[in-house]
Amino acid sequence: MYSDKKINQAFQWAKELYGRWGIDVEKVVQAMEGVAISMHCWQGDDVGGFEDPEGDLTGGIQATGNYPGKARSADELRQDLGQAFSLIPGKHRLNLHAIYLETGGKKVDRDEITPQHFSKWVDWAKEKGIGLDFNPTLFSHPKADDGFTLSHPDQGIRDFWIEHCKRSRKIGEYFGKELGTAAVTNIWLPDGYKDIPVDKFSPRERLKDSLDQILSENIDKEYNLDAVESKLFGIGSESYVVGSHEFYLGYSLKNDLLLCLDAGHFHPTEYISNKISACLLYLDELLLHVSRPVRWDSDHVVILDDELQAIAQQIVRPGFLDRVHIGLDFFDASINRIAAWVIGTRNMLKALLIAMLEPTATLKEYELNGDLTARLAILEELKAYPWQAVWNYYCAENNVPVGEDWFTEVRNYEKEVLSNRNS
Numbered sequence: 001m002y003s004d005k006k007i008n009q010a011f012q013w014a015k016e017l018y019g020r021w022g023i024d025v026e027k028v029v030q031a032m033e034g035v036a037i038s039m040h041c042w043q044g045d046d047v048g049g050f051e052d053p054e055g056d057l058t059g060g061i062q063a064t065g066n067y068p069g070k071a072r073s074a075d076e077l078r079q080d081l082g083q084a085f086s087l088i089p090g091k092h093r094l095n096l097h098a099i100y101l102e103t104g105g106k107k108v109d110r111d112e113i114t115p116q117h118f119s120k121w122v123d124w125a126k127e128k129g130i131g132l133d134f135n136p137t138l139f140s141h142p143k144a145d146d147g148f149t150l151s152h153p154d155q156g157i158r159d160f161w162i163e164h165c166k167r168s169r170k171i172g173e174y175f176g177k178e179l180g181t182a183a184v185t186n187i188w189l190p191d192g193y194k195d196i197p198v199d200k201f202s203p204r205e206r207l208k209d210s211l212d213q214i215l216s217e218n219i220d221k222e223y224n225l226d227a228v229e230s231k232l233f234g235i236g237s238e239s240y241v242v243g244s245h246e247f248y249l250g251y252s253l254k255n256d257l258l259l260c261l262d263a264g265h266f267h268p269t270e271y272i273s274n275k276i277s278a279c280l281l282y283l284d285e286l287l288l289h290v291s292r293p294v295r296w297d298s299d300h301v302v303i304l305d306d307e308l309q310a311i312a313q314q315i316v317r318p319g320f321l322d323r324v325h326i327g328l329d330f331f332d333a334s335i336n337r338i339a340a341w342v343i344g345t346r347n348m349l350k351a352l353l354i355a356m357l358e359p360t361a362t363l364k365e366y367e368l369n370g371d372l373t374a375r376l377a378i379l380e381e382l383k384a385y386p387w388q389a390v391w392n393y394y395c396a397e398n399n400v401p402v403g404e405d406w407f408t409e410v411r412n413y414e415k416e417v418l419s420n421r422n423s
């Protein structure tokens, strides 16, 4: 256990050290209160959803592992999410997928979903005081089994998915109206070929046309913001993905949408931290799917590595916190799923805090004056600065466990709740 006295003493020392660089640590803690991370619901049940409990996860994504205790219903998922949120400092958001609908046991196909199927989520979000984001689900469905949805050569299949996405935007609008904070509705689709196609153009033409139809209804941005997510490859779409980065960069620019950059959707040596500054020269806003690719788009739990810190720096340094919507996207079924949420979300927050504690103006001055030695020297020294003392203080202020104490809570919850679930 961390005592209040020790937390405060360490915080005072950190204030003094950062103060030497002109950083007002109290202000940084205040700024952290304004940060809302969109935590993805799908870590809680391995992207299963409640539409068809027996259904397979398709779309070229995979949740590997069989850790016991996964949520089997929306009520269990909400309970688990509540537990995770109680261990994360600050007020955040929840990112839902269409397959997390609640129909009272009735079969409702994707082209029939309505806001009413998500009303329990809205009630829960109101109770927690958090916002909701949304995603149409264009996978794990017979009409997506051959790997194509919005770019399908069959008009009927395309129409089915167009209707699903139109309805998804209305659900986003409903979230925004009910909760007083705009939902980001993000479209990702798996469409692509395992082997090299002859025609790379026509599927993209069809996808563009489908998106044009989906977005033809004007929805007030006060309630819903549309995002589109690119990908380099998936399992079974190794050679060609219709919705590539170039496709969506062009589409989002032309149509004033948010572009979603997923950390796992690029070549292994390509980093989204390098893309933020370029994209925000032309786009108003971005959505991030912060994930951790290991060799491929493996969706590992986010750790506090160099890329996570680089992402946070590229958001914080130019003052882009209000132009970048930070979502998480990982699904590890090999570890306790609540721990996965807590580790990933706390790491995202830690990375942002570290970036906020940086004396960026001074470092920029070194850079502009050509003093690259000072830039490197101080950047390296700052790595050992006591940001952890500020983090602990911020956790204590938010009444969530300090340091590793959250893990005891997860273990207790596992014993009391998760272990009673038969998978």
Ligand SMILES: C[C@H](O)[C@H](O)[C@@H](O)C(=O)CO
Pocket: 042, 047, 061, 097, 135, 188, 229, 231, 262, 289, 297, 329
């Ligand atoms: C479940 C999500 O929608 C999915 O992970 C998508 O965002 C993605 O990143 C697919 O690789």
Ligand SMILES: [Mn+2]
Pocket: 188, 229, 262, 289, 329
């Ligand atoms: Mn993603």
